[in-house]
Amino acid sequence: MCGIVGVIGTNVAAPILYEALRRLEYRGYDSAGIATLVNGHIERRRAEGKLVNLGAALERAPLSGTTGIGHTRWATHGAPTEGNAHPHGTSLVSIVHNGIIENHAELRAELEAEGSVFSTETDTETVAQLVDRNLRAGMAPREAAHAALGRLHGAYAIAMIFAGHAELMIGARHGAPLVVGFGEDEMFLGSDSLALSPLTRRIAYLRDGDWVVVSRTGAEMFDPEGNPVPFEIRQTALAGGSIGKDGYRHYMDKELHEHPLVIGQTLRRMIDPATRRVVMPPLPFDLAAIPRATITACGSAFYAGLLGRHWLESEARLPVDVDVASELRYRDAPLSAGGLALLISQSGETADTLAALRALRAGGQHVLSVLNVPESSMARDSDMVLETVAGPEICVASTKAFTAQLSVLACLAIATGRARGTLSAEREQVLVQALLDLPGKAAELFDLRADIQHVAAIVADARDVLYLGRGAYFPVALEGALKLKEISYIHAEAYAAGEMKHGPIALIDRSVPVVAIAPSGRLFGKTASNLQEARARGGRLIAFTDAEGAAGLRGIAEALVVLPEADPFTAPILHSIAVQMLAYEVALLKGTDVDQPRNLAKSVTVE
Template sequence: MCGIVGVIGRQDATPLLFGALRRLEYRGYDSAGIATLVNGHIERRRAEGKLDNLGHVLDRSPLPGLTGIGHTRWATHGAPTEGNAHPHGTERVSVVHNGIIENHAELRAELEAEGQLFSTETDTETVAQMVDLNLKRGMKPTEAAHACLQRLSGAYALAMIFAGHPELMIGARHGAPLAVGFGEGEMFLGSDSLALAPMTRRIAYLRDGEWAVLSRDDARFFDAQGRETSCEISISALPGGAIGKDGYRHFMEKELHEHPLVIGQTLQRMIDPATRRVVMPDLPFDLAAIPRITMTACGSAFYAGLIGRYWLEAEARIPVDGDVASELRYREPPLAKDGLALLISQSGETADTLAALRSLRQAGQHVMSVLNVSESTMARESDVVLDTVAGPEICVASTKAFTAQLSVLACLAIAFGRARGSMNESREEELVQALLDLPGRAAELFALQPAIQQAAAMVADARDVLYLGRGSQFPVALEGALKLKEISYIHAEAYAAGEMKHGPIALIDRNVPIVASVPSGRLFEKTASNLQEARARGGRLLCFTDQAGASRLGPLAEQVIALPDVHDFVAPILHSIAVQMLAYEVALLKGTDVDQPRNLAKSVTVE
């Protein structure tokens, strides 16, 4: 979602702020802006659209000053216009905000009755106007900010600067992440440590309800009631260098090519090379004693969890409930005593998943999270974290983080199976070997790019596309359809192949391509029969399979792409890469913004 950065520095703040906003582009945004203190007065530069537009504004009208705040906005309240772009404020205060102020309408009415004049449609301006009114009433900046925070409802991360106070910045966090960076004679604020990486590695993460008062040399931390607290400073593991495309056309293309490395690195974390057995971190609970798992996540991470559910139930014989995080806590399902909550997130800051985590913990569940950001809020609130080793994922559409999550979940299924006695040593060796072979097979996929480009031409002109799969390939179909929707803007739907005849088969005609993931194996014949039904009704079939399946599907499908042969257990991981590659090639043909598709954000930190 939105990105926040703040600097109290020893040099011009604008280049530092702009560089940090560049590193936050991956979160998704539709406008951007910077405000600094110039001779004690607040000055702003803002622009609609991409960060380059703000860069042009700054070239025409430079913005000096040692203290400033910056923002990339993903619109919630108010259209993505320059007028609604952050920072917002008055002549006394300037504010940037990530999140949603849920009671902004009533606060706005109250403030307007007091004579405050609003100029935007945003909920954020309510914060600026309330702080401004408090300042008018004679409060000091820290008092004005704290009084405002006590009135806000919703999820937010805030950064504020004040006219006439060049060595003061206030940050606050409730439900959205915010980090404080410590430099030498300079201080920083950021939505995450990646924004601050080139400037400092000494980071303190605000806890929910906390706010911080930054000076040039230090920071003081307070709880919601205004009592001073302490906040631990940690050393960020993130590299300080800027993240580039390394010669690829898009971050998505680069991240697709990183699949083999990421899978290998993640498996190295999970598998002991000497014993070739899955190794779990120290656990505060016994896997064998877990009666039931409740898995929850959002988007692609949820589809990874669905594949993991097939593995856990089949190999470990443990029941797994799966629910999207935005629905789970409202459904209020009955939960097994001492059950395990399994949460999956790339960022570790996803608002719906974080809310589900807290409700599951309140219900007495053990909490295990599969995360790509070990310094995230979810990591700090989990009993156990299983790290994916994907590195920063910049493209909004998740690719390498997805296969890293699958690699972890596959290892988790093996660990559960061994702990519960449902998997013998021979089966464990077989599955571990299949995982260790996977990075090499994944690397072979890129030789199939010409065939996938040809398949993309078959899909690119369609208005609607159907994706089919059976068993653990059904969530692969869901992932393929989501990727196509996200980056090519083509409507796509995924179905369990056996469900076609229960209604969706009515959609099939020559204008609706059907993408099927059909590895040879025990479900091959069933899926092939479903595809035959589709072909009989004019369906144009594009099938991802393997060498054995290709010869049998050749007479049936318009195009067959034979993926490298792998064990059936890991086939969903390989097929996931293939459908992601297809979506990328279709998006290239459509000419869309692959890395930053419209209306989407990388880290969804509001409900």
Template sequence: MCGIVGVVGQGDAAPLLLEGLRRLEYRGYDSAGIATLVNGHIERRRAEGKLGNLAASLEARALPGSTGIGHTRWATHGAPTERNAHPHGTARVSLVHNGIIENHAELRAELEAKGQEFETETDTEAVAQLLDWHLRSGMAPEEAVPAALARLHGAFAIAMIFTGHRGTLIAARRGSPLAIGYGEGEMYVGSDALALAPLTRRIAYLEEGDWAVVTLDGARIFDAANRPVTREVRLTALSGAAVGKGNYRHFMEKELHEHPAVLGDTLRQYLDPSSRAIALPPLPFDPARVPRLTVSACGSAYLAGLVGRYWIERIARIPVEADVASELRYRDPPLPEGGAAILVSQSGETADTLAALRLLRKGRQSVLSVVNVPESSMARESDATLQTVAGPEIGVASTKAFTAQLAVLACLAIGFGRARGTLSGETERALTAELLEVPSNAALVLEQDAEIRALAAEVARARDVLFLGRGALYPIALEGALKLKEISYIHAEGYAAGEMKHGPIALIDSNVPVIALCPSGPLFEKTASNLQEAAARGGRIMAFTDAEGAPALRRFAERVIVLPQVGPEVAPILHAIPVQLLAYHVAVLKGTDVDQPRNLAKSVTVE
């Protein structure tokens, strides 16, 4: 995940920017850069690789200037070269960016037709060139920024400096976090409190859609409608700077609201928005020839693997066996010659999953791991890894890491389908187009927070709760039940909706909420029929659906929450967010320890 830091100060900004970037190294990066205003003009220093290379560049050629921006970049669109490193810009503007600009190809074509000359392969440069075009047309920076923001689709945090405007920095966010730090005669911006901790303890977090003009005198903040607003300045504890909660009550709440940014950052690694194609790194096996895949993991990561099984079998037509790692290692199943395995983990240190990995390696299976920590044991012992760019996840109950895992598995399924010839180019482009919309649709799901909180008030009174789904939504029902159990301590079970008649319907009465995942699509009528059977027996149906499915469900459901209308392949990613958010609000109402639920640890490193 990219890191951003900015300074409007009295002395040289470069040393402060470099220190801020060092404190963002935990996010992972492969290039870095700094830009400052020197005598009113923009100068940059950028370097491929570690921050030591950037520091050496600054030592060789000093970069004065008291106003500046810095960035650590993950190479996700365009190679990890100095040319593609941030800050990007022109003679008039320079900026750093975290997130994904989904319509960058459209903007690039439009701006090139107007005479703007692009230099990099990144989506970020489209923002710089759009701003430059507005500035060249006669707009002042404070006019150009809202005009440009109105054209952007996707999730982003951006910090900008402008030629001739010493002592001014403009910042904006949508989907990605950004904080403003208030110092003594200096002002700062950063991706999180960690970057700002050495500089100030007084921090305000921009809210969704905000943009701010930061000067030595403070910050003027505007909302998405360009109306002046005030955001609370809080005193942050330096000891918690590495994992600050911002304006949120709990780490889990903060991490839930990071879904859009994390999904965008993760998808950017494997999806080329301009060509609508999946770009997977070299794999340790040939998807066109592999006879069978074994998917294994623990907890929520295993449920992500179950969704991946549905996708891979349906899209790529590869047989997939999915098993909990603790069972796989002791079941010791026969493994096919030339077979491969996909292991999923947030930490990459889970003991049972590591043991399963070693069993699979012993069985001469090629091992591909989906992990969030590239230096982890699992990453080191696998033949290859695909990273989820979720950043640190402090809450014990996995949230953003889960949807990032789903994003990677969706990209894998599409890439496998292309390799095996089961997916036409047209279908691949359609599926990747849907994936590109996932970050912005995730932000729309989070806008349903008030409705989900109202639903939580009903669920918090229950002793037992059932979650139902069909197809790839069945593992999401299991995820909803797991989250509710983990942090609220309410007994909950997830079932395939078609299994209701085979036993679980005996549990139905007016005291048992039934949480249904029922988007429109091929399985809608079957799932709705199962729900009607439950409603006929007094069940309280609470449904998550879309605009097309809502009218039919409202005839018998007690509550219907409408999510964005999407295709069936990406629906599991979006439906994971409200069930996690529901569990969070129920836990808050019950007064449990949301971030550190009893008996649980973040990473299970012993059996």
């Protein structure tokens, strides 16, 4: 989950590295650091806390040198202190690392027995000390790095520089992403192409297990045995200037306002406006022949998968299993031969989802991924990718990527229903029209900000909040509760509304707001009954609904947020945006760090 970057060039490296780290800070912000080669010697600046603290350190004591590495940290081994901040190293080598070295304790004991002196609690320093030992034994940097890499167990992406070698940087990956950037008389390493997009559009990805030797004029890649391997230089689609706040107070506010655009962009990839039909790219398997689907993801993407299951089962009549990726890979569940593995991820680098992908492929499943980064590790391991056109999402709490995922899953359900013969042409036209209406409906939600702020004032004073939803709205309740926890630090739990009386109702009193996602429809009466039960126990009821639902909830709910009328097929997407907006307004009242909540990072590349 950490971010790493490296540069060899002709310009002073530290400002380039700092700007690249700014684009990687979503990966972790417990501490940050930069090391450069100054007159052949390694010098570094590090700081605890957010990247701005490193910026202040660099202002007090600037770093020169045109070769360097940088790191922004999400702490795993060792507290988030300046002493444990990367880069780590010795007088001979400096290293930045994303991931976990699983055998670091064994290696550390071996090195300490030989006289190595450690100064941190991190697993990363073990790598540096291992390379240092090899250098002191007379190995050249390339040999020393290769020998050290062969000793490591775990997931990692690593970049290292060497004293006295200004024209050399070595990188390696095993289970965590690493990108090589090709410039004019300069070269780069980075955790992802977003970090490098202002610097170059020409990139190459290391295959898992490979390592790379980088000079100012090019790169050589090798497999774990040291054999040269070919690589492809690609043009990344990311634009260098795409991460500004554009006048919004927070990235989250900006990204919330991008929902209509992102939904529209994503749908344009999948719907032919002339025929009003979903158009799928050529698939290497037959949707009609799929006996069963398995959806897996983490966090908000998992909740998107729950709603995707609802659509696939109701419209395509396809049996679907859904599991969080960190559980699926260990369940050893039986899989239907020729089944579909449907993976959902914003980054395409989530460690648990990648591991689940490999397990599902080993189980004979076709692999289809819904991703926001089509150049990611998950994309390269999939049979086919359906892209969410959300653009860079910088706020750690996912917003626009979630609704883009839902837009893709809705289209996939339509296409699957058509292929399986369960969806008539007339029904497809109705569903497609509902999707085409969605961007405009989403834009109308921002007219409800005053109503959502009123509700936020009720929620902000609470210690505990319950979210309720039925059917397609249960995943929306889960998303709302997660967002509130993530950015306001208020404890929130989501339940299927019918489950409230099976335990959670014991928690309800006047201090516990109950947020219900309860639009009109065939399940409305049952949800309204659940709310009556909560009201009888003193619960403060808040309902997100539509005009018809509002008429039935007046006198029951203390506060109502009435959303625009929408087809039941797409209404859950609108309600998802609304509950995200509520979390944002509560966080503003609480004064928390909206974009960078404590203890979190966006791209979870460690287990």
